[in-house]
Amino acid sequence: MSGMHLSKEFFELLKAIGESKSKQEEDRIIAREVAVLKKKLEGTKKSGPAGSPGPQNQLATNKKKAKEFLVRLLYVEMLGHDGSFGYIKAVELAASSSIIHKRTGYLVCAACLSPEHEFRFMLVNQMQRDLASSHVLEVCAALIAVTNLITADMAPAVHTEVGKALDHQAETVRKKAIIALHRLHQIAPDVVTRSDVIERLRKVLCDRDPAVMGASLNVIDSMAAVDPIPFKDLIASLISILKQVCERRLPDAFEYHKVPAPWIQMKLVRILATLGKNDAQASNGMYEILSDCLKRADVGVNAGYAVMYECVRTITTIYPNPTLLDAAADAISRLLGSRAQNLRYLGLTGLAGIVEGHPKYAAAHQMAVIECLEDTDETIQRKTLDLLYKMTNPVNVEFVVDKLLLFIRTSQDLYLRKTLTSRICTIAERFAPSNAWYVKTITELFEISGEFVSPAVAQNLMSLIAEGSGEGEDGEESEEADMLLRQHAVEIYAAKLAGPKARLPRVLVETMAWVLGEYAYLSASYTLDDILVKLCEYSTTPTLDITTRKFLITAIQKLVAQLGQCPSHAASVIDAYTKSKDVDLQQRCMEFQAILTTAPHLLGEILPVDASCEDVGVDENLSFLDGFVAEALQNGAREYEKPEDDDDDDDAGGGYAASAGAFKMTPYEKPTS
Amino acid sequence: FFPTQKRSKMISFILMVNKQGQTRMSSYYQWMPMEERVALESEIIRKCLSRSELQCSFLEYRGFKVIYRRYASLFFIVGTTADIDAGKGAENNENEMGMLEFIHSLVETMDKWAGSICELDIMYQLEEVHFLLDEMVMNGYIVETNKANILRPIDLLEREAKTADGMFR
Numbered sequence: 001m002s003g004m005h006l007s008k009e010f011f012e013l014l015k016a017i018g019e020s021k022s023k024q025e026e027d028r029i030i031a032r033e034v035a036v037l038k039k040k041l042e043g044t045k046k047s048g049p050a051g052s053p054g055p056q057n058q059l060a061t062n063k064k065k066a067k068e069f070l071v072r073l074l075y076v077e078m079l080g081h082d083g084s085f086g087y088i089k090a091v092e093l094a095a096s097s098s099i100i101h102k103r104t105g106y107l108v109c110a111a112c113l114s115p116e117h118e119f120r121f122m123l124v125n126q127m128q129r130d131l132a133s134s135h136v137l138e139v140c141a142a143l144i145a146v147t148n149l150i151t152a153d154m155a156p157a158v159h160t161e162v163g164k165a166l167d168h169q170a171e172t173v174r175k176k177a178i179i180a181l182h183r184l185h186q187i188a189p190d191v192v193t194r195s196d197v198i199e200r201l202r203k204v205l206c207d208r209d210p211a212v213m214g215a216s217l218n219v220i221d222s223m224a225a226v227d228p229i230p231f232k233d234l235i236a237s238l239i240s241i242l243k244q245v246c247e248r249r250l251p252d253a254f255e256y257h258k259v260p261a262p263w264i265q266m267k268l269v270r271i272l273a274t275l276g277k278n279d280a281q282a283s284n285g286m287y288e289i290l291s292d293c294l295k296r297a298d299v300g301v302n303a304g305y306a307v308m309y310e311c312v313r314t315i316t317t318i319y320p321n322p323t324l325l326d327a328a329a330d331a332i333s334r335l336l337g338s339r340a341q342n343l344r345y346l347g348l349t350g351l352a353g354i355v356e357g358h359p360k361y362a363a364a365h366q367m368a369v370i371e372c373l374e375d376t377d378e379t380i381q382r383k384t385l386d387l388l389y390k391m392t393n394p395v396n397v398e399f400v401v402d403k404l405l406l407f408i409r410t411s412q413d414l415y416l417r418k419t420l421t422s423r424i425c426t427i428a429e430r431f432a433p434s435n436a437w438y439v440k441t442i443t444e445l446f447e448i449s450g451e452f453v454s455p456a457v458a459q460n461l462m463s464l465i466a467e468g469s470g471e472g473e474d475g476e477e478s479e480e481a482d483m484l485l486r487q488h489a490v491e492i493y494a495a496k497l498a499g500p501k502a503r504l505p506r507v508l509v510e511t512m513a514w515v516l517g518e519y520a521y522l523s524a525s526y527t528l529d530d531i532l533v534k535l536c537e538y539s540t541t542p543t544l545d546i547t548t549r550k551f552l553i554t555a556i557q558k559l560v561a562q563l564g565q566c567p568s569h570a571a572s573v574i575d576a577y578t579k580s581k582d583v584d585l586q587q588r589c590m591e592f593q594a595i596l597t598t599a600p601h602l603l604g605e606i607l608p609v610d611a612s613c614e615d616v617g618v619d620e621n622l623s624f625l626d627g628f629v630a631e632a633l634q635n636g637a638r639e640y641e642k643p644e645d646d647d648d649d650d651d652a653g654g655g656y657a658a659s660a661g662a663f664k665m666t667p668y669e670k671p672t673s
Numbered sequence: 674f675f676p677t678q679k680r681s682k683m684i685s686f687i688l689m690v691n692k693q694g695q696t697r698m699s700s701y702y703q704w705m706p707m708e709e710r711v712a713l714e715s716e717i718i719r720k721c722l723s724r725s726e727l728q729c730s731f732l733e734y735r736g737f738k739v740i741y742r743r744y745a746s747l748f749f750i751v752g753t754t755a756d757i758d759a760g761k762g763a764e765n766n767e768n769e770m771g772m773l774e775f776i777h778s779l780v781e782t783m784d785k786w787a788g789s790i791c792e793l794d795i796m797y798q799l800e801e802v803h804f805l806l807d808e809m810v811m812n813g814y815i816v817e818t819n820k821a822n823i824l825r826p827i828d829l830l831e832r833e834a835k836t837a838d839g840m841f842r
Contacts, residue, residue: 003797014796017695026695071800078699080711100834104800115704137829147812172808172826179811186758211822218814225681225759253821256778263815266771274680302777306770313766341729346770377728415735 009036010068013075030081037072038085059089066093067101070108077112087112091119094126094145099137102130106141110148120149124157131161136170143176147183155188166200171209178204178212182219197223198230205237210250210261213241217267224274235275235282239289242268246289246296262303269293269310276318283319290315291324294331302342305335309346316353329354329361336368345383348372352387362391373403381407382416389423397431401441408449421445421452435464435485443492443508450505458507462514465489466612487522489515494526497534509538510551517555518612521562529567532559536569539577546582553577553585557592561607566596680766681756683813685737687806688750689795690718697747697795698802702813703757713752721748731769738765740772742780747792749776756813778818779809785820786827804830 003011013033020026040059059066070090076083090112093105106123113120123145130142143165146158162184165177181200185192197219204216224231244250245261245268254261269290276283290311297307308331315321315328332354336347351369355362362369369391372384385407388400404420411417424445432438442461446453468482493512496504504512513535520531539552556573560566566574577589595602608614633639686705689698696714705713717734721741724732732739737752751772755763783790786805787798795802808823810816817823 003793006797018793018796020695023694067800074799077707078696080707082707098833100830103804103830107800107803111701114706137826137833140826144807144811172822175816176811179814179816183812211817211819215811215814215816218812218816222681222683222756222758222814225756225763253819256774256818261818263771263775263818266768270766270768302770303774306768306774309770310768313768341727342731342770342773345729345731349769377724379729379732382733416733 007065007068010072013072017075017079026079027081030076030079033072034076034081034083034085037069037076037083040069041086041089063093063096063098063101067104070104074108074111083112087117087119091122094123099135099141102138103141106145106149110145113149115151120151121154123149124154127158128161131158131165136168136173139165139168139170139173140176143173143180146180147176150184150187152188152191155184155191159184159188159192163200166204171211174204174207174209174212175215178216178219182222194223194227194230202234205234205241210254210264214261214264214267217264217271221267221271221274224271228275228277231271232275232279232282235272235285238268238271238275239285242272242289242293246293257301257303258299259297259301259303259307262297262307265293265297265307266310269307269314273314273317276314278319280319283321286314286318287321287324291327294327298331305343305346309335309350312350313353316350316357320357325354325358325361332361333364336365341377341380344372345380348380348383348387352383352390355387356390359391359393385420389427392427392431394431394433397427398433398437401428405441405444405448408445417449418452421449422454425453425457429460435468435481436488439465439485439489440492443489443496443511446505446508446511450507453507455507458511461511465515466518466610483522486515486519487524490519490523491525494520494523494531494534497531497538498526506545506548509544509548513548513551513555517558518610520559521609528559528563532556532563532567533569535559536573539573546585549577549580549582550585550588553588557588558607560596561603562609564603565600680764681759682753682765682767683756684772684810684815685752685754685813686713686750687810688714688717688748688752689802690714690721690748690750691746691792692718692722692748694718694722697792698799698806700803700806700810702810703754717750717752718748721750730773738767738769740767740769740776742773742776744780745791747795749780751776775815775818779806782809782820782823786824801827801831 003014006014013029016029017026020029043059059069066089069086070093073083073086073090087109090105090108093101094109096102096105109119109123127142127145127149130138130145133139133142143162146162150158159181162177162180165173166181168174168177178200181192182197185194185197201216201219201223205213205220207213207216220231220234242265245265248255248260250261250264254264256262259265272286272290276286294308294311294315297304297311312328312331315324328350332347332350334347335343335350338344338347351362351365369384369387372380373388375381375384385404388403392400401424404424408417408420408424411420424441428438428441428445432441439461442457446458465486468478468485493515497512497516516531516535520526520528523531535552535556539549539556544552553574556570560570574589574592577585578593580586580589595606683702685701685703687698687700688696690696694715699710699714701710713735717739720732720734720739721743730740730742732741734752737754739750739752741748741750743749753765753767753772755765780790783794783802783805787794805823805827808817808826
């Protein structure tokens with residue numbers, strides 16, 4: 001195909017883009033093009049002598065040029081430059097009677113107009129006209145435009161026509177209509193409700209044209225994933241359709257590389273997974289077709305493997321059937337053992353799916369899994385991590401967590417680190433072999449990816465240390481085991497505090513502060529004062545978060561209480577914080593100073609040792625003030641009078657309403673002239 | 674034990690990028706502001722280029738499952754994500770092999786349409802490539818793979834365009 005149908009200008013532009021050697025060069029070319037296009041647009045405003053269109057005014061009269069303008073605008077935006085000056089032309093062209101121009105107009109609108117852009121709304125009338133058109137291509141153009149451009153407030157204007165299009169005689173229209181209808185439901189569920197869509201879906205599923213049926217499967221797949229119940233009665237139909245497809249009863253044109261309609265098969269199998277999950281009765285009806293489908297797809301081409309993979313996934317999702325599971329495990333083994341990386345990938349994902357419910361199938365693949373973990377292909381490595389996560393049990397949890405931690409340490413991918421962090425939290429909590437391991441592991445996790453750890457995990461950790469597990473290693477001597485755990489934690493944290501402190505994550509510092517504040521006295525390696533000194537030093541770090549500072553101050557205060565006296569380094573820190581910008585911190589420190597000077601013996605009560613799990617007793621009657629009150633009364637103070645109950649709503653016209661200030665209900669007298 | 678997640682999928686974007694990192698066609702099924710698109714396109718092609726022929730055709734990028742395939746100088750790249758309806762935390766259950774073959778089916782269709790497709794064809798007829806793809810993918814779903822069904826309306830479109838061209842000088 002040559003570029004002969006293009007204008008010379010456009011041809012030159014494409015040539016320049018094609019030959020450009022750098023992004024900067026490309027940017028320059030596009031910037032020039034933007035200037036040219038803007039000039040063309042301005043040209044439409046000028047007119048030549050005696051009413052005839054001026055030389056630049058061709059966009060208005062020449063549709064071909066207008067279309068080319070828009071395609072060039074599309075290039076501008078595709079390559080990352082702003083083309084908003086030309087959007088209006090796209091809206092105009094969508095109104096063209098020439099279908100190719102109409103499509104181009106809609107295309108540029110869809111590609112360029114953001115969901116909030118007001119031009120979208122300008123297209124509603126055009127879409128309505130096109131939906132009602134007698135020309136098939138115009139209806140199709142409108143349905144595609146609806147799917148791409150409709151917003152919630154536009155939906156009411158088009159949904160009836162879209163619904164009508166579902167009965168159109170052309171397959172190409174019906175196929176698009178069901179997708180457009182679903183899109184309307186996604187955007188405006190009150191205009192097009194779930195039941196609206198489901199009702200139409202039943203009919204579309206049985207459409208005489210397989211292409212329309214195929215399109216509807218996307219909608220069923222999407223909606224069943226949200227709520228499978230309304231679709232359960234379709235299972236028999238879906239199975240029957242799948243049978244027909246597998247047995248090659250669709251027209252030949254649906255075949256791809258010897259596999260009959262592979263994507264339709266995949267969708268059907270996927271929907272069955274959603275509908276059969278946790279439903280023994282529903283699953284029962286599926287076993288035969290799945291077995292058949294799995295066998296028939298085994299023809300040695302990628303499309304076949306894709307169908308097999310989908311079958312394997314469904315088999316491991318629905319209510320288990322031992323024969324089918326064995327067949328699935330067999331397929332997985334073959335995929336894993338393949339030399340083609342893409343097939344190994346499928347094997348890994350398949351295995352991850354099967355071991356979740358049936359761990360026994362993992363045993364045969366241990367070596368393969370280790371190999372995959374060390375593969376040079378990063379994708380394979382990451383998939384293996386997925387697999388390991390699903391395979392975790394109390395026996396291998398330490399190994400798995402070690403691997404996940406390794407990847408967090410070495411990866412630059414923030415997304416991956418975040419996912420792995422939350423996964424470690426999950427399995428560490430569930431499968432921890434000992435409390436000591438848990439504390440050590442979570443602490444390490446805090447250190448290398450603390451910014452991704454949810455605060456709930458820190459809370460859990462602190463609760464664990466405070467409350468203990470309630471049972472020791474042998475189920476006995478729980479108090480001793482708990483104490484050992486606390487001591488262990490304290491030693492780790494005290495050592496960390498003493499070591500290099502380069503940018504410890506917030507969650508770690510806060511946890512350390514709390515643990516040390518509570519249990520520093522358990523440390524064998526450091527004295528209370530040692531730890532207090534370190535905490536004071538740390539609290540002077542300029543970049544600390546306010547909450548972190550509060551944790552540190554509270555810890556310092558606890559240790560002072562335990563020491564029985566306030567050393568100078570602690571006193572100076574507390575004093576500095578009385579001038580803190582945070583009012584809460586100010587208050588805490590001032591109160592602490594006040595207690596230190598006026599009632600130091602109370603410190604032990606206010607900041608008790610190891611009492612974090614005890615309820616705080618509250619005396620609602622404030623009986624501790626009784627003495628103070630009695631004394632004041634004796635000295636002539638007036639007794640407290642509780643105000644009478646005040647009824648806010650009196651009956652109209654009653655009591656309060658009669659007094660001054662009530663609303664005047666009678667109209668004013670007319671003015672006398 | 675593992676929380677039952679909703680599983681679903683949709684196509685977020687389809688790209689045709691050459692090995693110099695120049696985008697030849699882009700189609701987005703979820704709105705993305707321009708700066709984000711530009712950044713995504715350049716980073717993804719870099720990732721694809723950094724991988725060898727022997728490695729698998731799938732990768733993960735910022736939560737997208739990406740499937741790519743190289744044809745001569747052009748990379749066809751599809752990014753998928755969990756369907757928006759399934760809500761936050763839903764698992765993307767894309768069938769990567771199925772998507773890989775869909776890319777091939779797209780290329781075969783374009784081949785049939787253009788009589789042996791090449792990068793230049795896409796450049797010279799950008800809007801028509803979009804129209805062809807619009808027949809195959811809608812709202813992020815694969816809607817048609819039957820080549821006859823795809824090319825019939827495209828054929829009709831092109832014939833009408835020729836007539837229109839003749840009428841408007």
